[in-house]
Amino acid sequence: MKNFDINEDPHRRFNPLINEWVLVSPHRAKRPWQGQNETVSTEALPKHDPSCYLCPGNVRANGEINPAYKNSFVFDNDFAALKQDEIIFEEDIKHTFFKAEPEQGISRVVCFSPRHDLTLPEMEVSDIENIVKTWQKEYTELGSIKYINHVQIFENKGSVMGCSNPHPHGQIWAQSSLPTQVEKTHNSLKAYYDKNKRTLLEDYVQAELRVESRIVIENEHFVALVPFWAIWPYETMIVSKRAISKITDFNAEEVTAYAKILKQLTIKYDNLFNTSFPYSSGIHQAPTDGLDHPEWHFHMHFYPPLLRSATVKKFMVGYEMLGESQRDITPEKSAEILRQQEVIHYKSAVK
């Protein structure tokens, strides 16, 4: 019999945003790895790639020519998962076991820069501010369409995250329904707000700032931290300190502060394994259903797959798919390691 030591003993942690648990096995990072290694491209990319369908002036799959854009450039996804067609739906198809509903939506691609070879950590803060403004514009524009109730802004970075083109870009999938993960978060935020008249993340960020151990970066308006309940080895979340429900409510100072923390966090990621760090990231914010959402609190998730090095990732497989998410290193340890990384990009430091 021994006393519980959260840094050493297997335990479960609870995620109040989606009401799910994660299994933490702190000691397990010690096991040797004989499994799959990812390949890392070390090839230097050109500033403009004639064969890239995202570079300015090039032709896309559908024959359209990209403009000679200077900042960011947005277009409708040529292979969209969602379509704008209005569909007539007879409710009687519904069934306990065979329940299906048509879904209307729009998928867009957002090029972050005309430069083929730049990623977020290598861009200027002012360039990132431009991306933020593009996200604001898209959130407003898509959100104002009558049938669009949710706008999901996200980025898949790196081939290991299913990204097929290194040209810096993200996506937006806007649709009628609240997607599953967002609905879970919505319910938690709503229940907390109704009870406390403050947002869950407002109080959570304050609690984390007091404890300090999971904070990676802090500036006047935002905090980047490894959530207490993080699933991925180096998962982080950027949260606004103020209870802001959506990106369009940022003031000018907040736009800059957000761009800065985005740059610093992604620099730390790249520096961790001296590689262009892969991840999927995305913004969770208020639905665009036309209602007020004081319970919503802007946050951005980063889900990076790497565990041990630039080539060894964490596999979320058997137990994780059938049972629950499991991690091999504590969030506190991960936060410490990220905190220790420089905020100067390893590539520019070498030069």
Add this chain to the structure above:
Amino acid sequence: MKNFDINEDPHRRFNPLINEWVLVSPHRAKRPWQGQNETVSTEALPKHDPSCYLCPGNVRANGEINPAYKNSFVFDNDFAALKQDEIIFEEDIKHTFFKAEPEQGISRVVCFSPRHDLTLPEMEVSDIENIVKTWQKEYTELGSIKYINHVQIFENKGSVMGCSNPHPHGQIWAQSSLPTQVEKTHNSLKAYYDKNKRTLLEDYVQAELRVESRIVIENEHFVALVPFWAIWPYETMIVSKRAISKITDFNAEEVTAYAKILKQLTIKYDNLFNTSFPYSSGIHQAPTDGLDHPEWHFHMHFYPPLLRSATVKKFMVGYEMLGESQRDITPEKSAEILRQQEVIHYKSAVK
């Protein structure tokens, strides 16, 4: 305006086992793929590999020597995610945001065969029956330990699923709590049973057998089908026709029928892309909390990652992690493709 066509139009389907939706984009399989390709090992494996820590007679990481086993062989995982230590836990650590609880458990490795080069589809039905009997024995033995309330039997197959050794083996993680995914399923099964006095899967299987379009294989006691709400391109589920709550309730005929359907399903998988088909699979069955579980219905999930070929998988990334699971081919189409595969293994057909 057009009428909803479930085979063509983007839609969402509801999974009543875990109360979550999946986005289905039938048309999306047509998009070209320029992204990451997996590497496939085509090397023929030896029957016994002196450097394999799972082969009979070899030495493991902890210095122990594997016995000269003839069928299956079970041992405690040398790098277990769970530990048997009893931990004293002061409840007052609990907190809205920092909720953690120690978790007690046992992780085991189950070698399926002394042969290094065989996988399930290549084994004799009688060999697979032996594996089923081993699972029964482990479920009973682990389940009878006082603090073990859930026994998760699973297999990660293939390096793309984080498996680091091709020697055929699975794992068992037994623990105090119901893991997240199992708890969701438990709640759904319980609610359905309380209302209908039949198990959810008993009625679901009957409904699927009437419709036929998602059935892959059927024998007297089991059905292998692509669930209406499947997430992975070639996801399947093996379900018992009878309402059996746990593997130890199988009669002798059911053990054989289960071994047969396991062999046939995995042969079809291998034949699909002429490759040793990767997947994570696992059994969901009654908790081992000492209570009766008439609501539970034995089923086995197969989550295979491949989408287009032996080297192109489906990436569950940005939208899927932040929003909801999304698939590019309908479950009906996948079932049809799997149904068409031979039940003679492509390797033996060539010989």
